[in-house]
Amino acid sequence: MDFTTKLNQLTRRVDQALDELVPPHAGPHAGPARIHEAMRYSLQAGGKRLRPVLVLAAAELFAKSIAEALPAAVALECVHTYSLIHDDLPCMDNDDLRRGRPTAHRKFDEATALLAGDALLTHAFVLLSNHYAADPRLATALVRELADAAGGARLIGGQMQDLLAEKKSDATPGDLDYIHLNKTAAMIEASLVCGGLIGGATEADLEKLRSAGRHLGLAFQIIDDVLDATADSATLGKTAGKDAKADKTTYVKLHGIEAARRMAKEQTAFALDALRALPGDTGFFVGLAEALTVRGK
Numbered sequence: 001m002d003f004t005t006k007l008n009q010l011t012r013r014v015d016q017a018l019d020e021l022v023p024p025h026a027g028p029h030a031g032p033a034r035i036h037e038a039m040r041y042s043l044q045a046g047g048k049r050l051r052p053v054l055v056l057a058a059a060e061l062f063a064k065s066i067a068e069a070l071p072a073a074v075a076l077e078c079v080h081t082y083s084l085i086h087d088d089l090p091c092m093d094n095d096d097l098r099r100g101r102p103t104a105h106r107k108f109d110e111a112t113a114l115l116a117g118d119a120l121l122t123h124a125f126v127l128l129s130n131h132y133a134a135d136p137r138l139a140t141a142l143v144r145e146l147a148d149a150a151g152g153a154r155l156i157g158g159q160m161q162d163l164l165a166e167k168k169s170d171a172t173p174g175d176l177d178y179i180h181l182n183k184t185a186a187m188i189e190a191s192l193v194c195g196g197l198i199g200g201a202t203e204a205d206l207e208k209l210r211s212a213g214r215h216l217g218l219a220f221q222i223i224d225d226v227l228d229a230t231a232d233s234a235t236l237g238k239t240a241g242k243d244a245k246a247d248k249t250t251y252v253k254l255h256g257i258e259a260a261r262r263m264a265k266e267q268t269a270f271a272l273d274a275l276r277a278l279p280g281d282t283g284f285f286v287g288l289a290e291a292l293t294v295r296g297k
Contacts, residue, residue: 021127056069096239155187181214275289
């Protein structure tokens, strides 16, 4: 199966699972309809589905069926989408556009968006604890991995440092790497590791997945910074040029566009080295990493 066909297949499976594993907003079992509608509005807006696809592909690499990894894949996407909803709030990036349509607080209101993000975050851990309860060791490992990636030392800590770095004239390349090793790469790393845990990967292979995730996450963020400076809002599905407008510390600001593109290629090469060292057919991962790099050209 070629890369594009495989990617489309995995993305469809993720979208189906999102519909099945997230509370409905209508019908006899809908519960508080408005909050569930807001959760689904942001989850079902599309997007690359990078993180859940990585969960599925990593589990499959170690000979586990995609079906076994779907709850974890949805959990990763729930946490990612919660982080986007909160990032877009007026108190954070104050953005009006996400995935090509109005952000959650514009579609609903600020309080509903805040609560929808909270609900997605907590629902992720409901999914992991319920669907992997038959294997307590696996359930614990998955909860630990996601909680670490999404917590104050990583995803949230990176976001805090990102906000503090706005309009900062003396930010260093090390400061910037710290932000995105945590704000961006932590969740990509967790996606690969969670897939590996479900697949029964060895500790050595989990470390390779972790390394690949770190480098892939940095490459992804560097390319995002380049695209923010070079693409339009219609292409991005979110507001273009907002980094420069907010005077954010980015790879483009510190290094320039061409140097940032070279850095993205270097980080992608490091990720590919780690991925190719894994057992089995890693062709899909190679194709995915290369496709992400092409976005920044």
